[in-house]
Amino acid sequence: MAHILVTGGAGYVGAVVTARLQQAGHSATVVDNLSTGHRAAVSGARLVEADLEDDAALEGIFSAESFAGVVHFASHCRVEESIVHPVKYFRDNVGGSLKLFDAMLRHGVKALVFSSSCAVYGEPSQVPITEDQPLDPINPYGESKLFVERILKAYQRAYGMRSVSLRYFNACGAAVDGRLGESHHPETHLIPLVLRAAADGDYALTLFGNDYPTPDGTCVRDYIHVEDLATAHLAALKRLLEGMGREVYNIGTGNGLSVRQIIESAQRVTGSRVRHTVGPRRDGDPPVLVADASRAKSALGWTPRYSDPATILGTAWNWFRNPRY
Numbered sequence: 112m113a114h115i116l117v118t119g120g121a122g123y124v125g126a127v128v129t130a131r132l133q134q135a136g137h138s139a140t141v142v143d144n145l146s147t148g149h150r151a152a153v154s155g156a157r158l159v160e161a162d163l164e165d166d167a168a169l170e171g172i173f174s175a176e177s178f179a180g181v182v183h184f185a186s187h188c189r190v191e192e193s194i195v196h197p198v199k200y201f202r203d204n205v206g207g208s209l210k211l212f213d214a215m216l217r218h219g220v221k222a223l224v225f226s227s228s229c230a231v232y233g234e235p236s237q238v239p240i241t242e243d244q245p246l247d248p249i250n251p252y253g254e255s256k257l258f259v260e261r262i263l264k265a266y267q268r269a270y271g272m273r274s275v276s277l278r279y280f281n282a283c284g285a286a287v288d289g290r291l292g293e294s295h296h297p298e299t300h301l302i303p304l305v306l307r308a309a310a311d312g313d314y315a316l317t318l319f320g321n322d323y324p325t326p327d328g329t330c331v332r333d334y335i336h337v338e339d340l341a342t343a344h345l346a347a348l349k350r351l352l353e354g355m356g357r358e359v360y361n362i363g364t365g366n367g368l369s370v371r372q373i374i375e376s377a378q379r380v381t382g383s384r385v386r387h388t389v390g391p392r393r394d395g396d397p398p399v400l401v402a403d404a405s406r407a408k409s410a411l412g413w414t415p416r417y418s419d420p421a422t423i424l425g426t427a428w429n430w431f432r433n434p435r436y
């Protein structure tokens with residue numbers, strides 16, 4: 112069993128992965144600046160409150176402990192913000208990753224799982240999206256993820272750094288045991304906002320466009336449950352620790368759900384009406400983003416188990432009603 116450094120392990124996805132790493136018998140140290148993460152989301156692992164751009168803090172972490180690998184979640188993650196404040200996305204997401212990789216190389220740690228995103232594809236020419244489709248992000252968030260993937264490619268060639276970039280589609284749901292879930296302020300993700308509209312009669316969800324070329328006119332996305340993301344990370348880490356080189360995998364279900372289908376599922380799960388209004392389309396929202404995840408399924412032996420709408424909405428609703436942080 113291995114000792115793993117998790118960056119961003121106090122955040123939504125990172126906290127669930129850290130918990131499942133520990134359940135699988137690994138031990139973890141989390142480094143997180145708590146900018147969007149929560150101290151209470153980390154249990155059973157040492158939490159170092161530090162920024163990835165703090166060289167001295169990173170040096171202290173790598174000098175004090177010996178890691179078999181790193182799982183790297185820490186990042187700003189809001190597409191709209193990245194358009195207005197690109198400096199945060201290039202300086203922090205790319206710059207912080209470079210500092211992390213420097214520290215890893217100084218200390219001979221050469222195995223990394225990286226949280227990439229389907230945002231690297233931009234507006235895809237074909238769906239479902241395979242990993243070898245053109246990489247053409249349409250916002251600084253996606254650009255920052257692609258930059259880091261390219262750094263990893265060069266670092267493998269030059270320094271032998273082994274990595275798996277997991278291009279997640281839409282992360283969703285909450286831990287099945289109800290202990291961990293999504294708690295972002297402000298919240299920009301669809302499912303928590305849909306649940307808010309179900310719970311709060313004064314709040315109406317804005318639906319960004321209903322005239323897309325999709326069956327019901329609303330955008331279609333590939334929703335992947337956070338527990339399924341966790342098993343993908345564990346499988347990727349296992350392969351890396353066994354010596355796998357550099358790989359890139361889409362992590363999604365291959366099934367698309369429209370905004371209206373999410374609203375309908377939420378109404379079934381909550382028993383409440385989801386009030387909504389229709390607004391204009393948002394710039395850069397492709398009609399359909401659905402993964403072809405067959406490469407991850409065959410190479411990692413990974414299968415999503417929790418990503419059906421009832422489980423996604425059920426776990427998210429359970430968390431919404433009883434958040435721990």
Ligand SMILES: NC(=O)c1ccc[n+]([C@@H]2O[C@H](COP(=O)([O-])OP(=O)(O)OC[C@H]3O[C@@H](n4cnc5c(N)ncnc54)[C@H](O)[C@@H]3O)[C@@H](O)[C@H]2O)c1
Nearest residue numbers: 119121122123124144145146147148162163185186226282
């Ligand atoms: N949530 C999604 O749908 C989704 C989809 C694709 C990719 N991703 C990627 O997955 C990762 C996790 O996403 P999330 O939804 O859990 O986000 P999150 O905001 O909940 O978690 C990010 C964590 O990183 C920490 N952090 C940010 N910058 C840091 C820095 N410079 N130094 C130290 N800690 C820092 C934050 O405090 C937070 O705990 C991100 O890299 C994100 O880009 C997420």
